[in-house]
Amino acid sequence: MQQNPRCLIIPLTLLFLLLILSNTIEADDVGEWTSITNITDPKVTDIAEFAVDEYNRQSKKNLRLEVVIRGETQSVVGENYRLVLRAYRGTVFTVPPKAYQAVVLVQEWNDFKNLTSFQHFLARKVASDEEWTPVEDISDPFVMYVAGFAVSHYDSQWKRSLKLEEVIKGYQQTSGELSNQLVSNYRLVLRATDGTEAVPATYQAVVKVDLFELWETFMTLTSFDPFLGICVSKPGGATSRASVAQRLRQPEAQRDRYTTSTSNNFDYSSSTRMKGLFKSKPRTPADIVRQTRDLLGYASRSTDGRESKREEKMIELSKNLRELKSILYGNGESEPVSEACAQLTQEFFREDTLRLLITCLPKLNLEARKDASQVVANLQRQQVNSRLVASGYLEANLDLLDILVVGYENTDMALHYGAMLRECIRHQTVARYVLESEHMKKFFGYIQLPNFDIAADASATFKELLTRHKSTVAEFLSKNYDWFFAEYNSKLLESSNYITRRQAIKLLGDILLDRSNSAVMTKYVSSRDNLRILMNLLRESSKSIQIEAFHVFKLFAAKQNKPQEIVSILVANKSKLLRLFADFKTNKEDEQFEADKAQVIREIAALEL
Numbered sequence: 001m002q003q004n005p006r007c008l009i010i011p012l013t014l015l016f017l018l019l020i021l022s023n024t025i026e027a028d029d030v031g032e033w034t035s036i037t038n039i040t041d042p043k044v045t046d047i048a049e050f051a052v053d054e055y056n057r058q059s060k061k062n063l064r065l066e067v068v069i070r071g072e073t074q075s076v077v078g079e080n081y082r083l084v085l086r087a088y089r090g091t092v093f094t095v096p097p098k099a100y101q102a103v104v105l106v107q108e109w110n111d112f113k114n115l116t117s118f119q120h121f122l123a124r125k126v127a128s129d130e131e132w133t134p135v136e137d138i139s140d141p142f143v144m145y146v147a148g149f150a151v152s153h154y155d156s157q158w159k160r161s162l163k164l165e166e167v168i169k170g171y172q173q174t175s176g177e178l179s180n181q182l183v184s185n186y187r188l189v190l191r192a193t194d195g196t197e198a199v200p201a202t203y204q205a206v207v208k209v210d211l212f213e214l215w216e217t218f219m220t221l222t223s224f225d226p227f228l229g230i231c232v233s234k235p236g237g238a239t240s241r242a243s244v245a246q247r248l249r250q251p252e253a254q255r256d257r258y259t260t261s262t263s264n265n266f267d268y269s270s271s272t273r274m275k276g277l278f279k280s281k282p283r284t285p286a287d288i289v290r291q292t293r294d295l296l297g298y299a300s301r302s303t304d305g306r307e308s309k310r311e312e313k314m315i316e317l318s319k320n321l322r323e324l325k326s327i328l329y330g331n332g333e334s335e336p337v338s339e340a341c342a343q344l345t346q347e348f349f350r351e352d353t354l355r356l357l358i359t360c361l362p363k364l365n366l367e368a369r370k371d372a373s374q375v376v377a378n379l380q381r382q383q384v385n386s387r388l389v390a391s392g393y394l395e396a397n398l399d400l401l402d403i404l405v406v407g408y409e410n411t412d413m414a415l416h417y418g419a420m421l422r423e424c425i426r427h428q429t430v431a432r433y434v435l436e437s438e439h440m441k442k443f444f445g446y447i448q449l450p451n452f453d454i455a456a457d458a459s460a461t462f463k464e465l466l467t468r469h470k471s472t473v474a475e476f477l478s479k480n481y482d483w484f485f486a487e488y489n490s491k492l493l494e495s496s497n498y499i500t501r502r503q504a505i506k507l508l509g510d511i512l513l514d515r516s517n518s519a520v521m522t523k524y525v526s527s528r529d530n531l532r533i534l535m536n537l538l539r540e541s542s543k544s545i546q547i548e549a550f551h552v553f554k555l556f557a558a559k560q561n562k563p564q565e566i567v568s569i570l571v572a573n574k575s576k577l578l579r580l581f582a583d584f585k586t587n588k589e590d591e592q593f594e595a596d597k598a599q600v601i602r603e604i605a606a607l608e609l
Contacts, residue, residue: 031075051102078107135170150205202227285344296356318368377423418457470516
């Protein structure tokens with residue numbers, strides 16, 4: 001039978017129109033990128049956590065999310081999230097976090113997430129020849145905050161008492177890319193009084209703002225000078241000879257340039273500079289340690305009223321700590337030398353250098369504290385004649401751990417002491433001491449401190465204590481089961497804080513699924529109260545918490561010879577559980593997860609009273 005060609009015209013026309021319409025819809029579905037206003041929204045955090053976890057799974061890395069810096073969304077078939085975040089490698093906070101950019105496709109109607117890309121976020125650093133542009137609104141709160149930082153930092157370093165009066169004008173230097181929101185230099189002309197002058201003096205401050213750095217270090221005072229009227233709109237231009245001559249005619253104390261940077265290139269006193277004119281015998285690593293010990297002793301007991309002498313000693317101490325770090329870690333040009341590291345380690349633990357360093361840490365400036373933390377961290381791993389020298393010293397000085405743990409109660413010192421503590425508990429004897437001490441109960445409070453960085457650091461230390469030394473942990477949990485899990489359930493698993501709950505349920509799974517803790521696991525999954533908490537976590541809106549809760553719940557379902565009260569609860573909720581698990585899936589195909597889920601469904605379906 002021959003078909004009439006005219007009959008094909010209408011269907012083909014409709015098909016053509018549908019193709020045009022579908023292309024139009026597809027093009028319209030891709031929207032512009034718009035900024036996320038509430039970057040701390042738990043939903044955004046959940047997506048960032050997914051991105052990091054998925055990247056770890058695909059690349060076999062061990063990144064841990066620290067904070068989401070900024071984010072944007074784009075409407076597609078679903079929604080794209082482009083997030084700039086910082087993440088640590090593992091739990092070692094002595095290694096600075098790095099910035100990454102992740103793109104995640106989210107389709108909420110079918111609970112689908114897909115990591116599209118995950119790469120280092122390389123914001124271009126501000127070059128010295130970038131153009132300086134005027135700050136449009138010098139009364140902007142952030143500009144005033146930068147100016148206040150410059151004055152207060154200058155005061156703290158030089159024991160002055162300047163007070164900011166006003167910002168006269170300002171200039172900003174950026175790369176002109178995305179980093180202009182995150183990395184920039186500010187050159188501000190400001191007026192300040194020191195309490196003794198009737199008329200405010202004028203100063204020029206240059207501050208580097210880098211939002212990729214940790215919160216307490218994201219601003220660096222590069223320079224702070226008396227303002228001599230030199231044009232700041234063209235900082236790269238030539239300075240007139242008259243201006244230079246005018247400056248050189250001023251008293252030395254007034255024209256000395258104040259400079260501080262991450263390398264702490266302080267301007268030493270005249271006597272110190274004169275010493276540099278004469279060649280001296282190079283110092284050995286042991287010499288540097290001995291001099292550092294003497295300077296720490298001076299800092300701990302100094303009541304010298306001469307501020308200039310004390311300041312000179314503290315500058316020298318900071319320089320020594322940088323040298324010690326350079327010996328242990330190497331520098332950009334050379335690797336550390338094993339013989340030098342061994343000499344340093346032996347001398348460091350020969351006497352109480354570690355004790356002096358820990359007790360004097362609050363008296364050091366921020367950069368010196370960071371250097372000290374990294375020195376202590378590295379020394380925990382140094383072996384001399386196949387022996388960990390640090391372990392023996394700490395076994396004889398366990399009271400130092402008391403100082404490190406309670407350091408979490410000091411906002412300024414918490415991250416430094418926390419980094420030291422985590423490295424010290426690499427030694428089993430040290431970890432046992434902390435686990436068995438009254439300090440262990442304090443971690444349930446530290447983990448929930450309002451300061452995010454400190455709470456995250458305490459959480460990392462808590463996890464390290466409960467996972468590193470398996471036999472010690474198993475013994476601790478067996479002896480302290482009742483109070484520990486009562487605190488763990490009420491303060492962590494049932495916390496109102498989303499991040500606390502997520503970290504707690506994941507850590508609980510790591511603990512119970514470890515073979516060393518089989519006796520503890522058997523006891524935990526025999527409790528109806530524990531089962532109630534896990535079933536509530538299975539109902540969470542967060543897929544991440546649900547997945548982690550499932551890995552603990554499956555232990556209740558798989559246990560042979562379940563207590564009758566456990567069976568009663570599971571049977572009473574059988575239909576709800578089966579419905580939940582029927583649609584329960586991960587964002588990526590996971591054969592092991594599907595096998596575990598099938599086993600749990602079979603176990604629950606077979607239950608009868």
